[in-house]
Amino acid sequence: MGLLVILTVYITGRGLGASGAVKSAVVTTADAIVPIHAHTNPYYSKFISSDKSPMYNWLVFESLGIFFGGLLSGVIFRRVKKIRVERSPKITNKTRLTAALIGGILFGIGSQFGRGCSSGAALSGSATFSFGGVIVMLVLFGTGYAIAGLFKKLWI
């Protein structure tokens, strides 16, 4: 991960991120369906400009690359099988997907308050000696460690 960040900064002049791509997708969708709301909303409107789509963002392409790169690696190392839900044998697919959805929503909201997610704020942030990034890293793993026990049965 560390080497990846160094390489990314060397090539692109900036760090990695993942939540930014989702944010771009959300802003684009909002702009397409409810343009007035998107333009008047103080948060959405920050990412809307008249000459370029919010999707015209390196994080979007980075995420596309992660998807296809991961797929290629999966094919080469024979990990690509039929689409399935990976979960603990003790729970149902429905429970697993609901938990994932709730977790995803919390992660999305949290990443916007924290100005980045585990890759954008914690990884790239601490790599550039950002104090905020270090705090995010500590809080992220600290909280995760503290409450992991509560959600253990989703996995094992």
Next chain:
Amino acid sequence: MKEELFVSGRDIPNIDPYLHIWHWQIPLYLYLGGLAAGILFFATYYVIKGKEKQMQTTVKWATIIAPIALVIGLGALFWDLKHKLYFWQLYTTIRFTSPMSWGAWTLMLITPMSIVWVASYMKEMIPGWDWKFGFLNKFEVWIIKNRVPFAWIMMILAVILGVYTGILLSAFNARPLWNTSILGPLFLTSGLSTGLAAIMWMSKDEHERKTLNRIDLILILVELFLIIHLFMGFMAGSAVKTEAASLFLGGEFTVSFWVFVIILGLAFPATLEALELRGFHVPAWLPPFLILFGGLVFRFVMVEAGQITRFLY
């Protein structure tokens, strides 16, 4: 915003300085026309080679797409016409120097022929199928008896259709991006490749898929080769040509062209196909999906970008 002073004795809105007359209908049609040409080419090719039995999906099932694609494509072309009721005037003349005349006549022949082709396999595809009318059954017998000559005619027409989708653009001598003779073979190759992709997506036969996979890999390499030569030609050309190429080399179409056409539409599916041939498991729908998607983006990018290139400065 880029402002520009333009002095001309002509006042032709939507043509000078930028062409602004072709919207989504034209690239969609070029795509569907190429797709149909590709499917029909391989169907007829394997009938001529006498390999109907080994290539069932190619010869029978996949050809169902061709007439549907042609009809939707022609619908889009018709939609694009300003004076819809005058379309028949294309058929009052034959002009060998006009690509549009070639296209109109080719479509006039190949569309019904593709329907007849599918119809002639209906009894094989759906057991118990009956045409109800005696003359239709007689016609079917006659077509089945003459399948090889029929296939020859349709194969030649399919090649003309595939090439014409590119020539239609390259005949525009006022648009430097289009005005290159590589566009004909490039669009034909792309059409053949998308056609193959559609067949591969439908085929369940391992042997058939492997054969098509191999051909498709070669076609993608040829396509990349032609695209490289397209850009080499532009870069070695006059200022208007380098200007046209710069739309793809740092200009506004750079991302859509290189990311979606070259990487995701050609290079990545080619890599997956090569891996598949070497025995790796690749989801069957993935390479065809990417090739079909890349082909569609390619048509849209070429039509959009070509309209804003020009000789006048």
